[in-house]
Amino acid sequence: MIDNNQLLRFTTAGSVDDGKSTLIGRLLYDSKSIFEDQLESIENTSKQKGHEGVDLALFTDGLRDEREQGITIDVAYRYFTTPKRKFIIADTPGHIQYTRNMVTGASTANAAIILVDARHGVIEQTRRHAFIASLLQIPHIIVCINKMDLVDFKEEAYQNVIAQFEAFSAKLLVKDVHFIPISALMGDNVVNRSENMDWYQGAPLLHTLETMHISSDINKVDARFPVQTVLRPQREGFIDYRGYAGRVASGVFRPGDEVTVLPSGFTSKIASIDTYGGALEEAFAPMSVSITLEDDIDISRGDMLVRSNNKPEVTQDVEVMLCWLNSSPAKDRAKYTIRHTSNDQKAIVKEIIYKIDINTLERLEDDKTMSMNDICKVKLRTTKPLCVDAYRDNRITGSIILVDDATNETVAAGMIV
Numbered sequence: 001m002i003d004n005n006q007l008l009r010f011t012t013a014g015s016v017d018d019g020k021s022t023l024i025g026r027l028l029y030d031s032k033s034i035f036e037d038q039l040e041s042i043e044n045t046s047k048q049k050g051h052e053g054v055d056l057a058l059f060t061d062g063l064r065d066e067r068e069q070g071i072t073i074d075v076a077y078r079y080f081t082t083p084k085r086k087f088i089i090a091d092t093p094g095h096i097q098y099t100r101n102m103v104t105g106a107s108t109a110n111a112a113i114i115l116v117d118a119r120h121g122v123i124e125q126t127r128r129h130a131f132i133a134s135l136l137q138i139p140h141i142i143v144c145i146n147k148m149d150l151v152d153f154k155e156e157a158y159q160n161v162i163a164q165f166e167a168f169s170a171k172l173l174v175k176d177v178h179f180i181p182i183s184a185l186m187g188d189n190v191v192n193r194s195e196n197m198d199w200y201q202g203a204p205l206l207h208t209l210e211t212m213h214i215s216s217d218i219n220k221v222d223a224r225f226p227v228q229t230v231l232r233p234q235r236e237g238f239i240d241y242r243g244y245a246g247r248v249a250s251g252v253f254r255p256g257d258e259v260t261v262l263p264s265g266f267t268s269k270i271a272s273i274d275t276y277g278g279a280l281e282e283a284f285a286p287m288s289v290s291i292t293l294e295d296d297i298d299i300s301r302g303d304m305l306v307r308s309n310n311k312p313e314v315t316q317d318v319e320v321m322l323c324w325l326n327s328s329p330a331k332d333r334a335k336y337t338i339r340h341t342s343n344d345q346k347a348i349v350k351e352i353i354y355k356i357d358i359n360t361l362e363r364l365e366d367d368k369t370m371s372m373n374d375i376c377k378v379k380l381r382t383t384k385p386l387c388v389d390a391y392r393d394n395r396i397t398g399s400i401i402l403v404d405d406a407t408n409e410t411v412a413a414g415m416i417v
């Protein structure tokens with residue numbers, strides 16, 4: 001099993017041309033995570049394009065070309081390793097669907113890197129990204145003030161960004177914020193310490209990522225097992241087998257535990273926890289297992305097994321902070337498919353309680369519209385009950401997405417309040 005303290009997932013956010021691709025390229029290049037043949041081909045392309053050195057953005061752009069051929073994937077994942085840690089970068093393009101990409105890429109991230117152009121300072125997108133990071137409860141935020149070479153490596157530009165950012169983030173729930181002045185293009189403070197900014201006493205970006213304390217985000221307390229499918233193998237020796245297969249969302253399950261099946265409310269005891277590799281004495285997130293019970297109960301996909309003394313809320317009315325991700329605005333009282341763990345139901349947006357003004361964080365209570373990139377608190381009503389926790393307690397059982405049945409597009413992602 002992967003040691004979670006060794007693995008750090010992070011996402012990069014910034015507006016177009018703030019230098020995300022260059023930064024990721026610089027990280028991979030200076031930490032020597034690039035393969036020889038890859039490097040050679042990038043050097044050649046850079047030369048053809050008339051670049052003096054290597055064009056670092058090509059590292060990630062190559063990846064994006066691959067990705068853009070596939071239609072459904074918005075986020076490309078990049079892996080790299082240093083002697084201290086393994087990293088997974090969720091790389092998201094900075095075009096107009098930035099909210100969507102950040103929500104998709106960041107939901108499992110330990111850290112978010114928010115890029116700010118030193119010349120422009122904190123802009124609306126910076127605030128939006130910080131807000132989404134706080135909404136998604138990403139534990140660490142690293143604000144990289146990039147292109148310091150274009151402001152003569154002056155401390156003033158750096159201090160201005162800190163002041164602007166803190167004026168805003170004081171109103172958010174962000175626990176840990178780092179500010180690093182960098183030049184992704186020249187390599188200052190990315191992997192190697194800058195020689196142009198001796199006024200900066202902090203660590204370069206890579207060192208910050210390597211030493212950041214990340215306790216695992218997995219909720220070990222609330223046992224939740226969304227059933228994906230019922231296994232009834234018709235093979236010799238398995239005739240009476242009836243297992244509920246799925247992935248543990250949180251908590252721990254052991255044979256002998258009393259469990260309640262939701263939403264029906266029937267209780268039973270766990271008879272066994274099975275995997276391809278044999279039976280287990282315990283299962284925890286994110287293991288995929290098959291659970292058998294001592295009693296015959298009618299259970300199907302979308303039901304949830306929980307410990308009887310610790311239950312989620314079973315409800316058809318959920319309040320969520322909803323990020324609207326689609327280019328067509330929310331339709332009044334339209335029906336969407338709501339996806340919550342393995343449970344797909346129908347839902348309507350019953351009420352838009354307020355919209356957040358990203359610049360001031362004010363609640364706009366009179367604005368009852370929801371368009372792309374809007375973040376609103378809404379009430380949803382589902383056709384059948386969901387078993388929900390607050391996102392604050394459980395990132396898996398606390399989140400939902402809405403899908404438009406006509407286009408099959410994900411139109412919104414929500415965090416249950």
Ligand SMILES: Nc1nc2c(ncn2[C@@H]2O[C@H](COP(=O)(O)OP(=O)(O)OP(=O)(O)O)[C@@H](O)[C@H]2O)c(=O)[nH]1
Pocket residue numbers: 014015016017018019020021022023057092093094095146147148149150182183184185186
């Ligand atoms: N002078 C200077 N230019 C930089 C720096 N970082 C990036 N750039 C330039 O800024 C431009 C945009 O950089 P990219 O890395 O492509 O920007 P991006 O944010 O990835 O843009 P997306 O394509 O939206 O992801 C390129 O011309 C880079 O060479 C820097 O530190 N200093």
